[in-house]
Amino acid sequence: MRKIRLVALALAAAAIGYYVYHAVTYVPTSEYESAGMGWVGFEMALPIIALTLVPIVFAFTGEGIAAAFTGHNSSEFRAGLTGLGTVESVRQTGLTVNDQPQVRVEFSVEGVDGKSFHAAAKLIVPLTELALLRPGVVLPVRYLPGRTDKVEVDLSGDASAAQHAINESLIRKGITTAHKLDIAERGIATQAVVQSLSVTGMIRDGYSEVELGLVVTRPDGSTFATRVTKFLAPSTVGQVQVGRIVRAHYLPENESEVVIALAVNA
Structure with a gap:
C-alpha cells in the first residue's frame, strides 16, 4: 500500500x-x-x-480498506505471526465504505511466545456483524515481531493456525494439557448431556474450575456416565449448564477420560 x-x-x-x-x-x-x-x-x-x-x-489504500475489498491481509502482515487478540474496545473512525463503518479495535494480544502486548487494528465491519465485535471476544490476529503496536485480524481462513495458537495458550496457562488435546484430535467425536455441574472454587488465570457429570453417547447409541473437571472462562459457563448438549471426544480404550469442546466466542 x-x-x-x-x-x-x-x-x-x-x-x-x-x-x-x-x-x-x-x-x-x-x-x-x-x-x-x-x-x-x-x-x-x-x-x-x-x-x-x-x-x-x-x-x-487506507488501513483495513484494502482488506475489505480483497478479503486478504496486506502483504506486510500476510506472513506475520499468529497471535490471539482479545478485544478491549471498539470505536468507529467516522469513515464508511459502501455504508459499512471502519472501526478501530484495541486488542490485548498474546503472542506465540506467551508474552502479551497492546495493539490496534482498523477494519471495515458490516453493520450486521458490528454487534458481534464486543469486548472480550477473542480473534486470531497477525502481527510483526518488531512492531507490536499494530495488528491485522487474520483473514487467511487458516483455522488450524488459529486453533494451534489457542491450544498453545491454554497449555501455557495450565488450562489444558497436551494429553487432552491429543484425545480431542484422535478421539471419537460424539455428544454428551450435562447431568450435573459443581464449582470446585479453584481459579487459574481467570478461568474457574468446574466438575461436570456427563452422559456420553457411544457411536452404537449406548451411553456411559463419567465426570470431567475443566477450567472455563466466565463467558463459556453458560454452555455447560445442566441439560445442555456439548461436543465430546474420548478414546474407546479409556472411557474415563472425556474431553469436551466449547466455542470460544459463544
Whole structure:
C-alpha cells in the first residue's frame, strides 16, 4: 500500500511539474496570442486529474480498506505471526465504505511466545456483524515481531493456525494439557448431556474450575456416565449448564477420560 501511494504521489508530481514547465516555457504562436495561454491549454487537465486521483488512492489504500475489498491481509502482515487478540474496545473512525463503518479495535494480544502486548487494528465491519465485535471476544490476529503496536485480524481462513495458537495458550496457562488435546484430535467425536455441574472454587488465570457429570453417547447409541473437571472462562459457563448438549471426544480404550469442546466466542 505504501508503494502504491508513493507511485501515485510521483505521478501527480510529474503531472503538475509538466504543467508548470509547459506554462512558463510556452511561446505564443502569433503576436495576438497572450503568453498566459500556456496556463489554459489541455495540459491544465493534468493537475486536475492528479489532485482528484491522489486522495482516492490514499483513501482506498487506507488501513483495513484494502482488506475489505480483497478479503486478504496486506502483504506486510500476510506472513506475520499468529497471535490471539482479545478485544478491549471498539470505536468507529467516522469513515464508511459502501455504508459499512471502519472501526478501530484495541486488542490485548498474546503472542506465540506467551508474552502479551497492546495493539490496534482498523477494519471495515458490516453493520450486521458490528454487534458481534464486543469486548472480550477473542480473534486470531497477525502481527510483526518488531512492531507490536499494530495488528491485522487474520483473514487467511487458516483455522488450524488459529486453533494451534489457542491450544498453545491454554497449555501455557495450565488450562489444558497436551494429553487432552491429543484425545480431542484422535478421539471419537460424539455428544454428551450435562447431568450435573459443581464449582470446585479453584481459579487459574481467570478461568474457574468446574466438575461436570456427563452422559456420553457411544457411536452404537449406548451411553456411559463419567465426570470431567475443566477450567472455563466466565463467558463459556453458560454452555455447560445442566441439560445442555456439548461436543465430546474420548478414546474407546479409556472411557474415563472425556474431553469436551466449547466455542470460544459463544
